[in-house]
Amino acid sequence: MMFSENHELSEQERTALAALPRELTPSDLLEERVVRALKSEGHFNRATRGRSQWTRAIVRIAAAIALFAGGVATGHYALSQPDTEKQTAPVNQASVSKPVPQNTSGAQTVKNSETVVAEREMWL
Numbered sequence: 001m002m003f004s005e006n007h008e009l010s011e012q013e014r015t016a017l018a019a020l021p022r023e024l025t026p027s028d029l030l031e032e033r034v035v036r037a038l039k040s041e042g043h044f045n046r047a048t049r050g051r052s053q054w055t056r057a058i059v060r061i062a063a064a065i066a067l068f069a070g071g072v073a074t075g076h077y078a079l080s081q082p083d084t085e086k087q088t089a090p091v092n093q094a095s096v097s098k099p100v101p102q103n104t105s106g107a108q109t110v111k112n113s114e115t116v117v118a119e120r121e122m123w124l
Helices: 011-019 028-040 046-080 113-123
Strands: none
Touching: none
16 A cells, blocks of 8 residues: 555654665575576676677678778769660650750750659659
8 A cells, every 4th residue: 555645644653664674685595596697698707798899899880881882882883884874764755855955065065854854763
């Protein structure tokens, strides 16, 4: 039963409540069982735990570097390919208009509509 604010304790009840022990010391058997369980899980072996933490950290860093390098290599490969090889998905012919004519110097100032549509579809 929980203490209720509506119920006043008598002086004798307060004295009895104050005399109750606030904590109990665990038995030696319980302490032995807890220590044995912690040792079996490897909580007291510092050398093994330290190595495994360093190993996990090194593996995670190496994986992050590999992912980053793979992304950079993929981007470099995609940018180095000519425009005709970049477009692998079929383009909806209804949405493609005629290409913009090139200027006299041979450089194209505006990408043709087909490339714009293909790039847009790639990002969707």
